[in-house]
Amino acid sequence: QKEVEQDPGPLSVPEGAIVSLNCTYSNSAFQYFMWYRQYSRKGPELLMYTYSSGNKEDGRFTAQVDKSSKYISLFIRDSQPSDSATYLCAMSAYPGSARQLTFGSGTQLTVLP
Amino acid sequence: EAGVAQSPRYKIIEKRQSVAFWCNPISGHATLYWYQQILGQGPKLLIQFQNNGVVDDSQLPKDRFSAERLKGVDSTLKIQPAKLEDSAVYLCASSSTPTYQGAIHTYEQYFGPGTRLTVT
Numbered sequence: 001q002k003e004v005e006q007d008p009g010p011l012s013v014p015e016g017a018i019v020s021l022n023c024t025y026s027n028s029a030f031q032y033f034m035w036y037r038q039y040s041r042k043g044p045e046l047l048m049y050t051y052s053s054g055n056k057e058d059g060r061f062t063a064q065v066d067k068s069s070k071y072i073s074l075f076i077r078d079s080q081p082s083d084s085a086t087y088l089c090a091m092s093a094y095p096g097s098a099r100q101l102t103f104g105s106g107t108q109l110t111v112l113p
Numbered sequence: 114e115a116g117v118a119q120s121p122r123y124k125i126i127e128k129r130q131s132v133a134f135w136c137n138p139i140s141g142h143a144t145l146y147w148y149q150q151i152l153g154q155g156p157k158l159l160i161q162f163q164n165n166g167v168v169d170d171s172q173l174p175k176d177r178f179s180a181e182r183l184k185g186v187d188s189t190l191k192i193q194p195a196k197l198e199d200s201a202v203y204l205c206a207s208s209s210t211p212t213y214q215g216a217i218h219t220y221e222q223y224f225g226p227g228t229r230l231t232v233t
Contacts, residue, residue, distance in 0.1 A: 008153065043117070043204050043224025044156065088155050100169070103155025 003027050006089055006104030015113050019076040023089035023104045026070065030091040030102075033065050035074045038086045038106065047087075048074065079111045115139065117225035119205050125231045131193035134228045138186070138207030144168075145182055146222060147190050148204040156204055162188065195232045202227040 006023045013019055021035075032051055036044035048063040050056045050072075056063045062075040072091075076083055089104040118137040126132050138145050143164050148156035159178065161169040164185040173180070177196070182188040192199055206222040 004155075006155075041229075042226055043206070045224065046221050049221075090155070101156075101158065103157070105154050 001026060002105075003102050004089065004091060004104045007107055008105055010108040010110060012110045012112060013079055015079060015081060015111055017079050017111070019079050019083070019109060019111075021074040021076075021087050021089075021107050021109070023072050023091075024070055025072075025091060025102075027091075027093065027102070028067075028070070029093035031067075032092045032094070033063070033072050034090040034092075034101070035061075035063055036088040036090060036103075038088060040085075044088055081111045081113045084110045117205055117207055117223055119203075119225040119228055121228055122226065123229045123231075125233065126195055128197055128232050129194040131191065132195055132230065133189055133191045134203050134205075134230075136188045136190070136205030136225060138188070138205070139209070139223055142207035142209045142223075143185070144208045145188050146206040146208075147180055147188070148206065148224075150202045150204055150227070152201070159190070192230075195230075197232050200230055200232045202229050 004023055004025045034046060035048040037047050038044040048056060048058060048061055050063050050065050053065045053067045060077045064073040072089060086106040086108045088106045090101045092101050094100060117139055120135050124132055145162045147159045149159055150156040159173045160180045162182040165182050178192055180190045204224050204227045206224045208222045
């Protein structure tokens with residue numbers, strides 16, 4: 001069993017839809033949770049960073065962490081074609097995002113105009 | 114601010130050949146990382162440098178992979194000899210001193226565009 005499981009998709013939605021992306025994990029030591037966006041033929045870029053359980057909102061993006069269920073989510077409201085990318089969840093047991101990040105395999109999202 | 118630069122962008126070699134990738138991090142970033150991203154998977158850390166010292170190379174296949182960061186700036190990752198399973202995108206990332214987000218430090222990593230390696 002992988003430490004981090006992520007549905008690879010592909011996921012295709014119409015413009016304006018609410019998108020829900022999810023990851024589950026097995027390592028209860030994970031405390032730091034991140035979402036990265038990766039456009040085709042580009043490196044990942046950090047979207048959201050959360051610590052422990054709870055919600056964090058940034059514009060159209062909301063990250064949720066439920067440590068009791070070992071489940072994290074990223075919601076995208078009013079999705080745009082420019083949101084079309086692969087979304088990677090990542091997590092770590094250590095402070096900050098620098099050390100020993102474990103990535104999910106990524107969900108490929110397409111937002112249709 | 115210029116981003117992380119990597120070259121070459123694409124490389125095709127035959128198995129058992131050698132190959133080298135180059136990375137120039139964002140100016141002033143002390144920490145540099147090399148990741149391997151196999152198609153359909155998330156990035157896997159190969160090696161992490163702090164200035165010119167190695168912090169973590171526990172997942173680097175040292176029988177065939179080597180990396181160096183002379184003078185604490187540019188870095189080179191080498192594979193010798195290459196195997197078919199080394200086909201992947203090799204990502205370089207860098208980060209600077211931590212910043213505060215609430216009560217925690219974050220070390221945002223900035224990724225380069227990667228080098229896509231195909232071993233035939």
